[in-house]
Amino acid sequence: DAGITQSPRHKVTETGTPVTLRCHQTENHRYMYWYRQDPGHGLRLIHYSYGVKDTDKGEVSDGYSVSRSKTEDFLLTLESATSSQTSVYFCAISVRGTGGGYEQFFGPGTRLTVL
């Protein structure tokens, strides 16, 4: 357990409304990530952060923005939700593993449905 929580765990919203998902970690990890999981695609990186106020785009960043004003919180915002953003969203942190590389540990996920 890497001390990662996500809120809300489930959300149903309507097309065009703004939505913010929160990822909270308690162990002061520097790197944080947002992924979405869709059938047939595995997990795809939306945005990541390498420190407070330091963020960058991932593979599928269109329609999403992020903010990290403090180490423990990484927020993902859908400015105007669309049906194509219906997905399961996972937050992750990165930890140095025993194998010489970094391993990511994931939160429990947020299931978002956009009607």
Place this chain on the structure above:
Amino acid sequence: DQQVKQNSPSLSVQEGRISILNCDYTNSMFDYFLWYKKYPAEGPTFLISISSIKDKNEDGRFTVFLNKSAKHLSLHIVPSQPGDSAVYFCAACFSGGYNKLIFGAGTRLAVHP
């Protein structure tokens, strides 16, 4: 263009036998590879990893093999147990690239008695 591919969407294995899950990658710059296990309604759980300087890593019932010349890795589970039934994701990263992971699409393993 998928850089990490898991070509088998599903695999069915009898309890006690070996499960072999396969993964191929295209980018020779990847230098660290990981396997994750995912149960429904939960986040992925880290299982085992391997650095590109090795060709095998073992942890209990789980062994990962890396064949760099073929750009192929595999996860062996011996013996398979019903609790191993889950979706398994292969992932790869560049150690200098903010540790970003590229995932395969996953293989659903079913272990039946």
